[in-house]
Amino acid sequence: MYISHLSLTDFRSYAQADFELGPGTTVFVGSNGVGKTNIAEAIGYLASLSSHRVSTDAPLIRFGAERALVRARVARGGQATAVELEITAGKANRARINRANPVRARDILGIVRTVLFAPEDLALVKGDPANRRRFLDDLMVALRPHHAATRGDYERVLKQRNALLKSARSGRYTAAHESTLEVWDQHLAQAGARLLRGRLDVxxxxxxxxxxxxxxxxxxxxxxxxRYRCTVVEELDDDGGTAALPATALPPSAIPSASQDRDRQDPAGGTREAGAVRAPGLEGAGIGDLERMFLEALAAHRKKETERGITLVGPHRDELDLFLGPAPAKGYASHGETWSLALALRLASYRVLGEDDPREGAGPILILDDVFAELDADRRSRLAAVVAGAEQVIVTAAVAADVPSELGGRVLRVTPGHVSP
Structure with missing residues (x-):
């Protein structure tokens, strides 16, 4: 997969920008603050309908403009598609596919697939659990776009249930609250079970x-x-979260060595099942099982939830624990290890998306936004060797010399509001 043409109108710092792209590596070079990351962000937004930098759409629209447009021509497995996305702050975004009538923005999910790595991805290791939950959910939607509705359904039901719990907390808890909560429990368990099953599959x-x-x-x-730590099956601490992990949280028997990782590779280049437990307490659970477990957990924590006025159980409070050896990466990994682990998460995502559609030319676009400046020479070379096989690689860098020569490719100069050879 690759983008052959990209057009930006009133997107971030670009009043209008049109440029040709193609297979192989394209390096956008320019001083900090001139708009290189805006290009990476626009391509990533086409793929996920979200930004890796901000949580709302308003900053994506050039100051003073009413809307932003991102247009692209996408080649995938020999098929060409034109996609256009109109971003309007405070309103539902609209899209067009092959210049047809407008459709919902989420109808374009899956046309463009990207894996984007940026300095913000350090939060995948060092940041709050929400960063890791979003990482799993974004990959889930990239693999199966219909899960965008799964995600939205859960968030909508959760908001309604929290409003009811808050109302019950501010007044006297009545039988009416109880019966209404039971209805919302059913909705939350149904939506949550689908979301949880999707995360576990990913x-x-x-x-x-x-x-x-x-x-x-x-x-x-x-x-x-x-390892996935789930509030549906694990004990909650006094703050309503799952218990904190000790420094040696995984037993040695659950930790594969580097040689075992290599031994698990299959002839097709993938890997067989690893030794570490993925999701304790949820092994083999189907959607029906998860729904039942969810309802039991909600009932068990009813008193605590009504006292606090918030839902304490569900995917919105789960955690993805990352380990290097037996120790949690968060708090114990060095800066270099943190960078490498964040990169490994993105590269693993790239492999997963590539395996999902093995047709030649169907692999995702790989975007490396200002990554090489943060890596030492050895890690730069290692990363370049890994990504060189991607059909399209988009790189941004303040200094061209930061990009390993092994990547080669075309270089475009970025100045404020403009892109040129």
Whole structure:
């Protein structure tokens, strides 16, 4: 997959910008603050309908303009598609496919697939659990766009249930509150079970590559693993979260070595099932099982939730634990290890998306936004070797010399509001 042409109208700092792209590597070079990341953000937004930098659409629209337009021609497996997205702050965004009548924005999900790595991705390791939940959900939607509705359904029901809990907390808890809560419990459990099953499926695919990708970026002395910690089946602490992890949270028997990671590779280049437990308490659970477990957990925590006026159980409070060896990466990984683990998560995502559609030319676009400046020479070379096989790689850099020569490719100069050879 690759974008052959990109057009931006009133997007961020660009009043109008049109430029040709193509297969292979394209490097956007320019001083900090001139708009390189805006280009990466626009391509990523076409793929996910979200920004890796901001949580609302308003900042995406050039100051003083009413709307922004992002247009692209996309080649995928020999098929060309024109896609256009209109972004309007405070209103529903609209899209067009092959210049047809406007459709819902989410109808374009899946046309463009990207994996974007940026400095903000350090939060995948160091930041709050919300960053890791969003990472799983974004990959879930990229793989199966219909899960955008799954995600939206859960968020909508959760908002309604929280409003009811808040109302019950501010007044006297009555039988009417109880009966209404039971109705919302059913809706929340149904939507939450679908979301949770989707996350677990994604984690299973992701885990098959995480250790190998991390080992490829480092000396391989520590194994990278992940575990899903679920509020539906785990005990809550006094603050309503799952218990904190100790420094040696995984037993040695659950941690594959770097050599075991290599041994698990199958002839097709993937990896077989890893040794670490992925989601304790949820092994083999189907959607019906998860719904039942969800309802039981809601009933068990009814008193605590009504006292606090908030839903304490569900995917919105779950955690994805990341480990290097037996220790949690958060708080224990060095700066270099943190960078490598964040990169490995994105590269594992790239492998998962590539395997999902094995047709030649159907792999996702890889975007590296200001990444190489943060890496030492060895990690730069290792990363360049990994990504060189992608059909299209978009790189941004303040200094061209930061980009490893192994990537080669076309260089475009970015100045405020303009892109030129």
């Amino acid at each position: 984690l299973e695919l992701l885990s098959a590559h995480l250790g190998t990708e991390y080992a490829g970026l480092t000396d391989g002395s520590k194994a990278a693993t992940a």
